Amino acid sequence: MELDWCLEQLYEGKLLPAETIRALCFKLKELLVRESNVVHISTPVTVVGDIHGQFHDLLEIFHIGGPLPSTNYVFLGDYVDRGLYSVETITLLIALKLRYPSRIHLIRGNHESRQITQSYGFYTECLNKFGEGSQVWQYFTDLFDYLILACIIDDTIFCVHGGLSPNIQTIDQIRIIDRIREIPHDGAMADLVWSDPEDDRNDITSSQFKVSPRGAGYTFGKAIVDKFFSINGVTKMLRAHQLCNEGYQDYFGGKVTTVWSAPNYCYRCGNKASILELYTPTDFYFNVFDEAPENKLLTDPMLNDKTLHSFFEEEYDTGNGQYDVFSDEHQAKHALKRQVDYFL
Amino acid sequence: MSDKRQPQNNAKTGRPTGSGIPIIQINQAREMFQNTVSARIPGNARGRDRETQGSVMSSATTSRSVPNSSASFQHSQSIKMATNMPKTSSNSSQVHNHKHNHTHPHKSNNPNNPNCDHCGTVIVPSPVASIPAKDDPSVTISDWTITTSKRPILSSDEIDDWTEKLKLPIPEMIFGNSKVELINTKTNWSIQFNPFEALSHVKLGDSGLRVSYSEKWINSKLKTSQVTNTEEGLQFGKHWDWSYTTLYNGTVSGNSDYEFVVNNDFELPIEKLTRRDPILFYDDFILFEDELADNGISMLSIKLRVMAERLLLLCRFFLRVDEVLFKVIDTRIYVEFDEDLVVREWKYMEDDYKTVLKKCRMNSNDPKKSLRDSNWVASVLPLKERICEVLTIKEETKKTTE
Secondary structure: OOHHHHHHHHHOOOOOOHHHHHHHHHHHHHHHOOOOOEEEEOOOEEEEOEOOOOHHHHHHHHHHHOOOOOOOEEEOOOOOOOOOOHHHHHHHHHHHHHHOOOOEEEEOOOOOOHHHHHHOOHHHHHHHHHOOOOOHHHHHHHHHOOOEOEEEEOOOEEEEOOOOOOOOOOHHHHHOOOOOOOOOOOOHHHHHHHOEEOOOHHHOOOOOOEEOOOOOOEEEOHHHHHHHHHHHOOOEEEEOOOOOOOOEEEEHHHOEEEEEOOOOHHHOOOOOEEEEEEOOOOOEEEEEEOOOHHHHHHHOOOOOHHHHHHHOHHHHHOOOOOOOOOOHHHHHHHHOOOOOOOOO | OHHHHHHHHHHHHOOOOOOOHHHHHHHHHHHHHHHHHHHHOOOOHHHHHHHHHHHHHHHHHHHOOOOOOOOHHHHHHHHHHHHHOOOOOHHHHHHHHHHHOOOOOEEEOOOOOOOOOOOOOOOOOOOOOOOOOOEOOEEEEOOEEEEEEEOOOOOHHHHHHHHHHHOOOOOOEEOOOOEEEEEEOOOOEEEEEOHHHHHHOOOEOOOOOOOOOHHHHHHHHHHHHOOOOHHHHOEEOOOEOOOOOOOOOOEEEEOOOEEEEEOOOOOOOHHHHHOOOOEEEEEEEEEEEEOOOOOEEEEEEEEEEEEOOEEEEEEEEEEEEOOOEEEEEEEEEEEEOOOOEEEEEEEEEEEEHHHHHHHOOOOOOOHHHHHHOHHHHHHHOOEEEEEEEEEEEOHHHHHHHO
8 A cells, every 4th residue: 555645645634535544444453453552662752642633733743843754753642523633633643653653652542432432523524524324433443442552651751641540550450451442431441541630739648549529530649640650660651631721731740741732722722732852751841832823714714715725725726626525625614604693 | 844843953952942932933923924915815804904904003113213123023023913902093983984974883892803894794703813812802882882802721820729719620621711791881780701700600519410320330449349338438539510510690790779680571572683683793602611521511601692772692501411411501681772671581401311312313323413502402401490680770779869
């Protein structure tokens, strides 16, 4: 298969045919099944948090962080849902992983799941872009089952999507999870993609996981982190999963850090995003960035069609006069339909 | 492209000397470029508007004789300021009036909105992406001034502050500084909708509400930990109503001579509100939103439309807990400008998830689509409670003025 051709198309924001996506997913499953639940890598590496289908911001990340394969990347999960371009985002990441398997690592997030994607947009997006009868969503979600659960950088930095679990004291316990399945509602695998740190200053000594008042899911405090670190020789934990206005947030004096990489989340939060560039385990830099200018075209109703056409000129010309409903220009127009409404 | 790589190289080799500033500069340059581009497109009203404002500003800077040639960035910044500067100078409004030769019943108080070509023009507040994002569209009609403020989500410091004050974890997306305010400039009476007040109505303590799989989850934990008592075996974190259900119906302030008096017989005049009167000012935005750790959605949103004779504001709380329940709590403010009539209607609607799911059309491939549409959900939920109030001058005040 012409991987480089696929990448070329994907970098331009074009969709691949459903059959090609099927083949890519199949190939990647073959590759991922051989990877351990926990992958060991070394610096220098750049850590990226939630993307949520904000394709233009993903391209922005490759601009400011450096392109592959000259930069190593770890993605902390949540590639799909919410944004308008989940399909483009996940397809590009799949193709990159196939092309440069040792340069990019994709950790599973809680949105890489059948159940969640049906409620938060990815399922609907697949149907809209490939037609009602399409199997594309199945190809992707079957692949999600193979994504790895955690990364360890230089044996000291632990990377996961959500957080810790009461069922996991040692990293070896993550290695023995049977990960190739839908994310369950409870157990170690669920906690790794779901749990949140809780910076409770009144109760820093609590060594017990707390149950969320929702009645399911855990939060963990400083003492739990300290214990996990000393057992496993870890000095820092990087995770994503929670939106933060500044693009990153430290917990417990920097022992746990949230990295968030979806600027102006859902095209309306106005937040910054960041990627974490690690040069050595102790030398790092948060590269903070704002949303890509292309997103502004989506959110600014005052830019008329002409501007959009000229901005996405290539897209428009390749259509051979045929109207391309999958084009960015069409998508943007569609997004602009939020107009005045005689609500009651 | 090559200059884009520059900051990254700096960061890698020369260490983060500028700490990310280059990105902001790039964005600024892009913004400036885009302004110029959109200004050149014929028929782009906003573009033209910007261009003239830009030139006014640049001429102003030269006349003030501060043409410091230090950088083009200074120039770009001054243009940005100009676009955000209120165009309230008598000069420009005269020009406007002269052109159309009549006065308007309303006045747009914000330069970011497209100018009114004639009375029927819809004024849509446009989201302006600047750093930091700021937008305060406003309109004045007879005695009423209506202002909406839209701000980005709170910073972590602000969130810490709010958590302390409200004693509960703040929703995931909190547009803490966004609000809508209706002020009667004659009587100085006002009503406001803001997220802080809304969240202060959220109950602390155990709400009793649990996600659908909670029982299964807790039981499986209890089995493994060999403890039978929930409280002993599993320690719950702090309790609060995690669904953020709020019965908030607005914050009234200013003149205390007026009060809302309950009049449940009053119905909002549907025929007047369904009429397609030109909308002079429209806005919709979110005050807070939380996905309940992907167990549904909790959202407080504002919709507002102002016509020449009346306005309607809807503050809606929408809650969906997957496989558990739905709630919609609507507060509507209706103002009839000429009659000085102010009505507040508050509705509480609730039903369980299964009943609502049965009502949605199952023929499509994506049946859950309508469960995300608060309008559809509100239309099928049974009304549990309704309170309608009319703003009235207090009896004592009446007597004293007589």
